[in-house]
Amino acid sequence: MPQGQPTEVPKDGLTTRQRRNRPLLMLHTGEMKGKSTSAFGMALRGWNQGWDIGVFQFVKSAKWKVGEESAFKALGRLHDETGEGGAVEWHKMGEGWSWTRKQGTEDDHATAALEGWQEISRRLRSERHGFYVLDEFTYPLHWGWIDVDEVVDTLVNRPGHQHVVITGRYAPDKLIAAADLVVEMTKVKHPMDAGQKGQRGIEW
Numbered sequence: 001m002p003q004g005q006p007t008e009v010p011k012d013g014l015t016t017r018q019r020r021n022r023p024l025l026m027l028h029t030g031e032m033k034g035k036s037t038s039a040f041g042m043a044l045r046g047w048n049q050g051w052d053i054g055v056f057q058f059v060k061s062a063k064w065k066v067g068e069e070s071a072f073k074a075l076g077r078l079h080d081e082t083g084e085g086g087a088v089e090w091h092k093m094g095e096g097w098s099w100t101r102k103q104g105t106e107d108d109h110a111t112a113a114l115e116g117w118q119e120i121s122r123r124l125r126s127e128r129h130g131f132y133v134l135d136e137f138t139y140p141l142h143w144g145w146i147d148v149d150e151v152v153d154t155l156v157n158r159p160g161h162q163h164v165v166i167t168g169r170y171a172p173d174k175l176i177a178a179a180d181l182v183v184e185m186t187k188v189k190h191p192m193d194a195g196q197k198g199q200r201g202i203e204w
Contacts, residue, residue: 029138
């Protein structure tokens with residue numbers, strides 16, 4: 001796509017402006033790091049546009065912290081105080097309104113993940129956010145905790161102007177087929193190959 005020009009103009013009856021501004025379903029998958037980092041970068045751009053940002057992390061522990069969480073919560077406070085940017089909500093399994101199980105069996109985690117998806121589905125139907133980050137969401141799909149067909153149907157048929165970006169390895173084929181943008185992070189080189197563990201500011 002040289003200079004941002006599409007390789008083919010679809011015969012969909014839309015104007016260039018309408019096609020350019022349609023909401024996107026995006027997927028960042030693959031073995032290499034950077035999937036979530038890229039998604040949060042997109043969310044930061046959305047916040048700057050004044051979009052309401054909803055982040056939903058499908059992780060098992062509420063203790064797991066990333067730098068973006070602190071940054072986005074600060075941006076949310078800035079919006080509340082000054083009106084700058086957009087509103088921000090950040091939720092994760094094991095913490096907050098729905099995912100209250102901090103410990104438990106795999107069945108507990110599966111139930112919590114499903115509850116989380118059901119809440120996201122409700123928000124999509126009510127057009128609650130302008131930009132959604134479903135971080136590590138491919139894992140409960142891969143493990144069979146959440147029905148892939150239902151997820152794809154809900155995402156493809158979501159109303160209004162809601163962007164969604166999903167991250168994680170092992171993305172189901174049906175989700176890949178449904179997405180407008182799919183990125184696969186491929187490892188060429190990583191410090192862990194030389195025995196170096198993750199470090200602050202790079203991995204979290």
